[in-house]
Amino acid sequence: MPAKELKITPIKNGTVIDHISNGLALEVLRIIGAHTLDKDSTVSVALHVRSNKIGWKDIVKVENMELSPRKVNAIALIAPTATISIIRDYKVREKRSVDLPERIVGVLKCPNANCISNQPEPIESEFEVTNRHPVILTCAYCDRETSDFLHHLA
Ligand SMILES: Nc1ncnc2c1ncn2[C@@H]1O[C@H](COP(=O)(O)OP(=O)(O)OP(=O)(O)O)[C@@H](O)[C@H]1O
Ligand SMILES: [Mg+2]
Ligand SMILES: [Zn+2]
Known part of the structure; x- marks a missing residue:
């Protein structure tokens, strides 16, 4: 059998998040x-899978779930190489790379403890993508810049 082997049971309907940077599947x-x-929804996770595109990768497959735009944005922040495939009736119906919009709303907490978005009044956090390579976000409320997304997911 050629290199294209199936390590996880196929799913009928759901979402495959592939090409996740090695080690980030749990996030x-x-x-x-x-x-x-x-x-009834099985979640399959493969860690440290050989990838021609990115060396080593993780894969997450979730049955019966489609991702909200907010979740896709959060994945794009921590795993920008990820691809998302929608599976319907065992077939790939749609496949796309994650990509970052200009603004990220409600996904990250501002690292500035004094920021108005962190006060008890519920204001949704909002960041502008002010640099893409590497990704730097700037808080719309206090102008604090951040590039540490893993530790500030809301
Ligand atoms: N029925 C299924 N159940 C679970 N995973 C599936 C199913 N069909 C496809 N996949 C997965 O969805 C992703 C996209 O499928 P596709 O056939 O396009 O993969 P591919 O040829 O490996 O493409 P690429 O790696 O370039 O995205 C792959 O991770 C594949 O393993
Ligand atoms: Mg592949
Ligand atoms: Zn802020």
């Missing part, structure tokens, strides 16, 4: 809220 599970899924 992706946290973002998609894998623990909130109903009992």
Whole structure:
């Protein structure tokens, strides 16, 4: 059999998040809220899989779930190489790379403890993407810049 082997059972309907930077699958599970899924939805995770594109990668496959734009944005921040495939009736219906919009709303907490978006009044955090390579976000409320997304996911 050629290199294209299937290491995870196929799913009928759901979402495949592939080409996740090596080691970040558990963060992706946290973002998609894998623990909130109903009992009939299997989540498969492959860690440290050989990839022609990015060396080593992780893969997450979730049955019966499609991702909200907010979740896709959060994944794009921590795993910009990820691709998202929608599976319907065992086939890939749609596949796209994650990409960052100009503004990221409600996904990250501002690292500035004094920022108005961190006060008890519920104001949604909002960042502008002010640099793309590397990604730097600037808080719309206090202008604090951040490039540490992993530790500030809301
Ligand atoms: N029925 C299925 N169940 C689970 N995963 C699937 C199913 N069909 C496709 N996939 C996965 O969805 C992703 C996209 O499928 P596709 O066939 O386009 O993969 P590919 O040829 O490896 O493309 P690429 O790696 O360039 O995105 C792959 O990770 C593949 O393993
Ligand atoms: Mg592939
Ligand atoms: Zn702020």
